[in-house]
Amino acid sequence: MLALQYLSRHRDRSVPVKEIADCYGLSMEFLAKTLRLLAHHHIIDSQQGLHGGYRLTRDLQDLSVATILEITEGGSAIIECENGYCAIAPVCTIREPMHQLQQKIDQLLRQTTLQDMFNNSAVAE
Protein backbone atom coordinates (compact mmCIF):
# COMPACT_ATOMS: atom_id res chain seq x y z
CA MET A 1 0.00 0.00 0.00
CA LEU A 2 2.84 2.35 0.85
CA ALA A 3 4.50 1.54 -2.43
CA LEU A 4 1.30 2.14 -4.36
CA GLN A 5 0.93 5.47 -2.66
CA TYR A 6 4.51 6.34 -3.54
CA LEU A 7 3.91 5.39 -7.16
CA SER A 8 0.74 7.45 -7.26
CA ARG A 9 2.81 10.45 -6.27
CA HIS A 10 5.38 9.84 -9.01
CA ARG A 11 3.19 8.97 -11.94
CA ASP A 12 5.45 10.86 -14.36
CA ARG A 13 8.21 8.25 -14.38
CA SER A 14 9.18 4.63 -13.74
CA VAL A 15 10.26 4.22 -10.14
CA PRO A 16 12.82 1.53 -9.25
CA VAL A 17 11.99 -0.76 -6.33
CA LYS A 18 15.16 0.33 -4.59
CA GLU A 19 13.98 3.91 -4.35
CA ILE A 20 10.77 2.94 -2.59
CA ALA A 21 12.46 0.44 -0.31
CA ASP A 22 15.04 3.03 0.72
CA CYS A 23 12.38 5.63 1.33
CA TYR A 24 10.57 3.53 3.90
CA GLY A 25 13.41 1.34 5.14
CA LEU A 26 11.92 -1.83 3.68
CA SER A 27 13.68 -4.89 2.33
CA MET A 28 14.13 -4.42 -1.39
CA GLU A 29 13.88 -8.11 -2.25
CA PHE A 30 10.67 -8.51 -0.39
CA LEU A 31 9.04 -5.40 -1.75
CA ALA A 32 10.14 -6.42 -5.24
CA LYS A 33 8.27 -9.67 -4.91
CA THR A 34 5.03 -7.92 -4.09
CA LEU A 35 5.36 -5.30 -6.82
CA ARG A 36 6.02 -8.04 -9.33
CA LEU A 37 2.79 -9.66 -8.21
CA LEU A 38 0.87 -6.43 -8.60
CA ALA A 39 2.34 -5.99 -12.06
CA HIS A 40 1.17 -9.46 -13.04
CA HIS A 41 -2.32 -8.42 -12.15
CA HIS A 42 -1.99 -5.20 -14.08
CA ILE A 43 -2.35 -2.97 -11.08
CA ILE A 44 0.95 -1.35 -12.01
CA ASP A 45 3.13 -1.45 -15.11
CA SER A 46 6.70 -2.63 -15.13
CA GLN A 47 9.52 -1.41 -17.31
CA GLN A 48 12.70 -3.42 -17.56
CA GLY A 49 16.17 -2.22 -18.36
CA LEU A 50 18.18 0.77 -17.25
CA HIS A 51 15.88 3.49 -15.94
CA GLY A 52 13.17 0.89 -15.66
CA GLY A 53 10.91 0.45 -12.68
CA TYR A 54 7.25 0.47 -11.84
CA ARG A 55 4.60 2.97 -12.74
CA LEU A 56 1.01 3.46 -11.72
CA THR A 57 -1.20 4.40 -14.63
CA ARG A 58 -4.57 3.39 -13.28
CA ASP A 59 -6.93 5.71 -11.48
CA LEU A 60 -6.85 5.39 -7.71
CA GLN A 61 -10.62 5.52 -7.67
CA ASP A 62 -10.77 2.34 -9.73
CA LEU A 63 -8.64 0.36 -7.28
CA SER A 64 -10.19 -0.90 -4.07
CA VAL A 65 -8.53 -2.17 -0.92
CA ALA A 66 -10.32 -5.46 -1.61
CA THR A 67 -8.59 -5.78 -4.98
CA ILE A 68 -5.15 -5.22 -3.53
CA LEU A 69 -5.84 -7.55 -0.63
CA GLU A 70 -7.05 -10.24 -2.97
CA ILE A 71 -3.77 -10.11 -4.87
CA THR A 72 -1.29 -9.64 -2.06
CA GLU A 73 -2.96 -11.60 0.72
CA GLY A 74 -5.11 -13.99 -1.22
CA GLY A 75 -8.36 -12.52 -0.01
CA SER A 76 -9.97 -11.44 3.22
CA ALA A 77 -11.42 -14.66 4.57
CA ILE A 78 -12.25 -14.56 8.27
CA ILE A 79 -13.00 -18.28 8.20
CA GLU A 80 -11.41 -21.12 6.30
CA CYS A 81 -14.53 -22.42 4.66
CA GLU A 82 -14.81 -19.18 2.70
CA ASN A 83 -11.81 -20.42 0.78
CA GLY A 84 -12.79 -24.00 0.29
CA TYR A 85 -13.14 -27.26 2.09
CA CYS A 86 -14.33 -27.50 5.69
CA ALA A 87 -14.55 -30.87 7.40
CA ILE A 88 -17.58 -30.05 9.49
CA ALA A 89 -19.53 -28.07 6.92
CA PRO A 90 -22.45 -30.52 6.92
CA VAL A 91 -23.08 -30.07 10.65
CA CYS A 92 -21.93 -26.47 10.93
CA THR A 93 -24.82 -24.32 12.06
CA ILE A 94 -23.04 -20.99 11.93
CA ARG A 95 -21.78 -21.18 8.40
CA GLU A 96 -24.41 -18.97 6.87
CA PRO A 97 -24.27 -16.11 9.40
CA MET A 98 -20.47 -16.25 9.24
CA HIS A 99 -20.69 -15.94 5.51
CA GLN A 100 -22.95 -12.93 5.83
CA LEU A 101 -20.50 -11.27 8.18
CA GLN A 102 -17.74 -11.98 5.69
CA GLN A 103 -19.74 -10.33 2.96
CA LYS A 104 -20.18 -7.20 5.00
CA ILE A 105 -16.45 -6.96 5.49
CA ASP A 106 -15.87 -7.54 1.79
CA GLN A 107 -18.37 -4.86 0.95
CA LEU A 108 -16.48 -2.40 3.14
CA LEU A 109 -13.17 -3.33 1.54
CA ARG A 110 -14.59 -3.09 -1.95
CA GLN A 111 -16.07 0.32 -1.45
CA THR A 112 -12.89 1.72 0.03
CA THR A 113 -10.70 2.88 -2.84
CA LEU A 114 -7.03 3.72 -2.83
CA GLN A 115 -8.17 7.26 -3.48
CA ASP A 116 -9.88 7.17 -0.10
CA MET A 117 -6.80 5.71 1.53
CA PHE A 118 -4.20 8.00 0.03
CA ASN A 119 -5.68 11.38 -0.56
CA ASN A 120 -8.33 11.94 2.05
CA SER A 121 -7.73 12.01 5.73
CA ALA A 122 -11.13 10.40 6.10
CA VAL A 123 -11.88 6.98 4.67
CA ALA A 124 -15.00 6.78 2.56
CA GLU A 125 -18.44 6.26 4.05
Added chain:
Amino acid sequence: MLALQYLSRHRDRSVPVKEIADCYGLSMEFLAKTLRLLAHHHIIDSQQGLHGGYRLTRDLQDLSVATILEITEGGSAIIECENGYCAIAPVCTIREPMHQLQQKIDQLLRQTTLQDMFNNSAVAE
Protein backbone atom coordinates in the same frame (compact mmCIF):
# COMPACT_ATOMS: atom_id res chain seq x y z
CA MET B 1 -18.80 -19.94 18.17
CA LEU B 2 -20.34 -23.32 17.52
CA ALA B 3 -19.83 -24.27 21.13
CA LEU B 4 -21.39 -21.05 22.32
CA GLN B 5 -24.36 -21.68 20.12
CA TYR B 6 -24.66 -25.19 21.50
CA LEU B 7 -24.52 -23.87 25.05
CA SER B 8 -27.14 -21.26 24.25
CA ARG B 9 -29.45 -24.08 23.24
CA HIS B 10 -28.88 -25.99 26.45
CA ARG B 11 -28.99 -23.29 29.05
CA ASP B 12 -30.80 -25.52 31.52
CA ARG B 13 -27.74 -27.59 32.42
CA SER B 14 -23.96 -27.81 32.52
CA VAL B 15 -22.69 -29.27 29.27
CA PRO B 16 -19.44 -31.27 29.25
CA VAL B 17 -16.86 -30.40 26.61
CA LYS B 18 -16.97 -33.96 25.35
CA GLU B 19 -20.60 -33.65 24.37
CA ILE B 20 -19.99 -30.61 22.22
CA ALA B 21 -16.82 -32.01 20.68
CA ASP B 22 -18.62 -35.23 19.75
CA CYS B 23 -21.54 -33.33 18.31
CA TYR B 24 -19.40 -31.49 15.79
CA GLY B 25 -16.51 -33.92 15.42
CA LEU B 26 -14.01 -31.55 17.02
CA SER B 27 -10.95 -32.37 19.11
CA MET B 28 -12.00 -32.34 22.74
CA GLU B 29 -8.68 -31.15 24.07
CA PHE B 30 -8.57 -28.24 21.72
CA LEU B 31 -12.14 -27.19 22.31
CA ALA B 32 -11.58 -27.51 26.05
CA LYS B 33 -8.75 -25.01 25.85
CA THR B 34 -10.92 -22.41 24.22
CA LEU B 35 -13.88 -22.93 26.54
CA ARG B 36 -11.56 -22.57 29.51
CA LEU B 37 -10.44 -19.28 28.07
CA LEU B 38 -14.00 -18.07 27.62
CA ALA B 39 -14.75 -19.10 31.21
CA HIS B 40 -11.81 -17.04 32.45
CA HIS B 41 -13.33 -14.04 30.79
CA HIS B 42 -16.73 -14.80 32.27
CA ILE B 43 -18.42 -15.39 28.96
CA ILE B 44 -19.48 -18.80 30.23
CA ASP B 45 -19.53 -20.43 33.67
CA SER B 46 -17.69 -23.62 34.50
CA GLN B 47 -18.71 -26.27 36.95
CA GLN B 48 -16.21 -28.87 38.09
CA GLY B 49 -16.87 -32.37 39.33
CA LEU B 50 -19.13 -35.14 38.16
CA HIS B 51 -21.95 -33.71 36.08
CA GLY B 52 -19.94 -30.55 35.69
CA GLY B 53 -19.40 -28.71 32.44
CA TYR B 54 -19.98 -25.29 30.94
CA ARG B 55 -23.05 -23.19 30.96
CA LEU B 56 -24.04 -19.97 29.25
CA THR B 57 -25.90 -17.64 31.53
CA ARG B 58 -25.36 -14.37 29.74
CA ASP B 59 -27.72 -12.87 27.22
CA LEU B 60 -26.72 -13.44 23.61
CA GLN B 61 -27.59 -9.83 22.87
CA ASP B 62 -24.93 -8.69 25.30
CA LEU B 63 -22.15 -10.64 23.61
CA SER B 64 -20.67 -9.34 20.37
CA VAL B 65 -18.54 -11.11 17.80
CA ALA B 66 -15.87 -8.55 18.63
CA THR B 67 -15.83 -9.65 22.28
CA ILE B 68 -15.43 -13.32 21.41
CA LEU B 69 -12.79 -12.55 18.81
CA GLU B 70 -10.87 -10.44 21.26
CA ILE B 71 -10.68 -13.34 23.69
CA THR B 72 -10.13 -16.23 21.33
CA GLU B 73 -8.05 -14.61 18.62
CA GLY B 74 -6.55 -11.69 20.46
CA GLY B 75 -8.38 -9.07 18.46
CA SER B 76 -9.15 -8.23 14.87
CA ALA B 77 -6.08 -6.29 13.77
CA ILE B 78 -5.69 -6.05 10.00
CA ILE B 79 -2.27 -4.48 10.47
CA GLU B 80 0.44 -5.10 13.02
CA CYS B 81 0.77 -1.57 14.24
CA GLU B 82 -2.74 -1.75 15.63
CA ASN B 83 -1.30 -4.09 18.21
CA GLY B 84 1.85 -2.26 19.04
CA TYR B 85 5.24 -1.43 17.72
CA CYS B 86 5.88 -0.74 14.04
CA ALA B 87 9.39 -0.03 12.83
CA ILE B 88 8.39 2.41 10.12
CA ALA B 89 5.62 4.22 11.97
CA PRO B 90 7.41 7.59 11.79
CA VAL B 91 7.53 7.54 7.99
CA CYS B 92 4.35 5.56 7.40
CA THR B 93 1.90 7.70 5.46
CA ILE B 94 -0.97 5.25 5.42
CA ARG B 95 -1.17 4.60 9.11
CA GLU B 96 -4.11 6.85 9.79
CA PRO B 97 -6.36 5.70 6.94
CA MET B 98 -5.50 2.11 7.80
CA HIS B 99 -6.52 2.80 11.34
CA GLN B 100 -9.83 4.23 10.19
CA LEU B 101 -10.51 1.17 8.10
CA GLN B 102 -9.72 -0.97 11.12
CA GLN B 103 -12.20 0.98 13.18
CA LYS B 104 -14.95 0.39 10.68
CA ILE B 105 -14.35 -3.33 10.83
CA ASP B 106 -14.33 -3.21 14.62
CA GLN B 107 -17.57 -1.30 14.59
CA LEU B 108 -19.15 -3.99 12.45
CA LEU B 109 -17.89 -6.75 14.74
CA ARG B 110 -19.05 -4.90 17.84
CA GLN B 111 -22.53 -4.33 16.58
CA THR B 112 -22.99 -7.92 15.51
CA THR B 113 -24.19 -9.89 18.54
CA LEU B 114 -24.27 -13.62 19.08
CA GLN B 115 -28.02 -13.22 18.98
CA ASP B 116 -27.66 -12.03 15.40
CA MET B 117 -25.35 -14.90 14.58
CA PHE B 118 -27.29 -17.73 16.19
CA ASN B 119 -30.96 -16.98 16.02
CA ASN B 120 -31.56 -14.95 12.93
CA SER B 121 -30.84 -16.08 9.43
CA ALA B 122 -29.88 -12.49 8.68
CA VAL B 123 -27.00 -10.77 10.43
CA ALA B 124 -27.81 -7.40 11.97
CA GLU B 125 -27.76 -4.20 9.98
Added chain:
DNA sequence: TAAAACCGGACTAAAATAGTCCGGTTTTTC
Protein backbone atom coordinates in the same frame (compact mmCIF):
# COMPACT_ATOMS: atom_id res chain seq x y z
C1' DT C 1 29.23 -4.06 -23.67
C1' DA C 2 28.49 -2.82 -19.07
C1' DA C 3 25.28 -1.16 -15.81
C1' DA C 4 20.73 -0.85 -13.80
C1' DA C 5 16.45 -2.90 -13.44
C1' DC C 6 13.02 -6.33 -13.42
C1' DC C 7 12.06 -11.73 -13.52
C1' DG C 8 11.16 -15.94 -11.30
C1' DG C 9 11.71 -19.67 -8.73
C1' DA C 10 13.94 -22.11 -5.12
C1' DC C 11 15.19 -21.86 -0.61
C1' DT C 12 15.31 -20.79 4.47
C1' DA C 13 13.76 -18.69 8.73
C1' DA C 14 10.48 -17.09 11.78
C1' DA C 15 6.10 -16.69 13.67
C1' DA C 16 1.48 -17.95 14.38
C1' DT C 17 -1.72 -21.44 14.89
C1' DA C 18 -3.34 -25.91 15.78
C1' DG C 19 -3.30 -29.74 18.32
C1' DT C 20 -1.62 -33.09 22.06
C1' DC C 21 -0.41 -34.76 26.60
C1' DC C 22 -0.50 -35.40 31.26
C1' DG C 23 -0.51 -34.87 36.10
C1' DG C 24 -3.59 -32.28 39.15
C1' DT C 25 -7.98 -30.65 41.48
C1' DT C 26 -12.93 -30.59 42.24
C1' DT C 27 -17.39 -32.62 42.88
C1' DT C 28 -20.68 -36.22 43.04
C1' DT C 29 -22.22 -40.80 43.74
C1' DC C 30 -22.17 -45.23 45.76
Added chain:
DNA sequence: GAAAAACCGGACTATTTTAGTCCGGTTTTA
Protein backbone atom coordinates in the same frame (compact mmCIF):
# COMPACT_ATOMS: atom_id res chain seq x y z
C1' DG D 1 -13.84 -42.87 51.44
C1' DA D 2 -12.90 -44.28 46.95
C1' DA D 3 -13.89 -44.12 42.19
C1' DA D 4 -15.58 -41.70 38.28
C1' DA D 5 -16.46 -37.67 35.53
C1' DA D 6 -15.19 -33.19 34.64
C1' DC D 7 -12.58 -29.10 34.52
C1' DC D 8 -7.55 -26.95 35.20
C1' DG D 9 -3.30 -25.52 33.47
C1' DG D 10 0.86 -25.62 31.58
C1' DA D 11 4.31 -27.74 28.81
C1' DC D 12 5.11 -29.69 24.60
C1' DT D 13 5.04 -30.76 19.51
C1' DA D 14 3.50 -30.34 14.85
C1' DT D 15 1.74 -27.86 11.15
C1' DT D 16 0.90 -24.05 8.43
C1' DT D 17 1.50 -19.53 7.11
C1' DT D 18 4.12 -15.64 6.43
C1' DA D 19 8.33 -13.29 5.93
C1' DG D 20 12.48 -12.84 4.04
C1' DT D 21 16.70 -14.25 1.21
C1' DC D 22 19.38 -15.70 -2.74
C1' DC D 23 20.83 -16.11 -7.20
C1' DG D 24 21.21 -16.92 -11.99
C1' DG D 25 18.68 -14.93 -15.89
C1' DT D 26 16.66 -11.41 -19.16
C1' DT D 27 15.80 -6.75 -20.77
C1' DT D 28 16.91 -2.10 -21.91
C1' DT D 29 19.63 1.92 -22.28
C1' DA D 30 23.76 4.76 -22.43
